[in-house]
């Protein structure tokens with residue numbers, strides 16, 4: 186039995202953030218990852234992720250303010266440029282399913298500046314966009330791209346530098362809690378610790394099985410695709426964008442290469458993370474290409490696609506909380522929009538497992554909410 190202060194299960198973006206913050210506070214920390222560090226089977230690989238202030242509740246908008254500050258801290262501590270500000274454009278077509286009102290009210294309440302643009306104003310400013318007449322655009326100048334793989338690796342490096350032991354190819358098979366110590370077992374070893382942070386995303390319920398806890402989660406297999414504009418110049422000076430309707434899509438300007446990446450949000454099939462393909466889905470690619478052809482007609486041909494997992498709670502809100510009855514076992518789950526908060530979640534999860542409290546408002550992210558407890562709760566992911 187190996188004695189440590191804290192164990193982190195899963196070293197994607199969230200677990201790497203937690204390991205960094207726990208080790209930086211002088212705790213002995215072991216991070217256990219079932220695959221190799223930086224693998225592409227979860228949700229934290231590839232290049233770009235959206236960091237934005239525009240959200241549908243004031244609580245989320247306030248949390249984004251912490252996120253921007255903590256990405257800046259991570260850049261400072263790692264010496265790496267991880268955040269590229271490009272501006273963010275939320276597009277609300279006529280009769281759209283995702284209403285602009287909540288976004289407008291939430292940013293106003295928190296004091297985040299933004300512009301309201303008509304379809305004509307959008308095309309005049311960024312001729313690459315051809316939104317249908319009547320589309321409302323909300324432009325927020327701090328919309329940014331954060332680098333997924335490099336951001337995750339930077340947090341792993343800082344965790345390692347602070348003394349954390351990060352072990353890859355070490356799948357956790359069981360977590361049990363006797364009230365004073367938590368026991369974490371892998372195929373080869375057992376750890377006894379004061380507390381555990383579980384950031385296993387699609388595999389969360391497997392890890393929590395020893396505690397008799399099951400979170401209603403849906404895992405979908407998404408497919409970002411890169412397009413090659415014949416003339417990439419105007420795609421280097423455009424904002425990231427989100428199409429706020431159902432189906433919902435989002436995309437990026439050129440980022441590190443002369444292609445533009447885009448994807449459908451929640452467009453993939455429901456899968457078992459242990460029995461899913463990594464092969465591209467031609468139908469998903471075709472659906473996206475048709476959409477790109479209408480909104481960004483110059484975006485060119487699709488040149489490559491990759492697969493990536495979404496792990497969705499029914500209300501699409503995060504889980505940032507101790508397991509009921511197990512204050513020493515804390516779960517971090519990003520519900521397929523958590524990357525932008527990874528450094529912040531790392532701090533919050535370290536706070537919760539060490540003291541049970543945190544300065545951030547996580548009151549909406551506990552286990553005791555209808556989305557997680559009401560068996561008749563109608564999942565809605567378009568927020």
Ligand SMILES: Cc1cc2nc3c(=O)[nH]c(=O)nc-3n(C[C@H](O)[C@H](O)[C@H](O)COP(=O)(O)OP(=O)(O)OC[C@H]3O[C@@H](n4cnc5c(N)ncnc54)[C@H](O)[C@@H]3O)c2cc1C
Pocket residue numbers: 194195196197198199200201217218219220226227228229230233234235236355356357358384385386387388389391392407408409448493494495517518519520521522523524525526
């Ligand atoms: C296509 C796509 C686009 C996205 N775009 C955005 C965006 O623009 N902005 C944004 O904020 N978010 C976005 N997200 C969501 C974001 O990427 C995720 O919320 C975030 O990466 C989740 O990180 P994680 O560490 O919780 O999960 P993961 O990276 O999946 O990490 C979980 C880790 O746990 C490990 N694990 C599982 N079981 C065990 C076990 N038994 N023992 C040990 N280790 C285990 C896994 O191997 C994995 O490494 C996107 C996600 C996808 C898929």
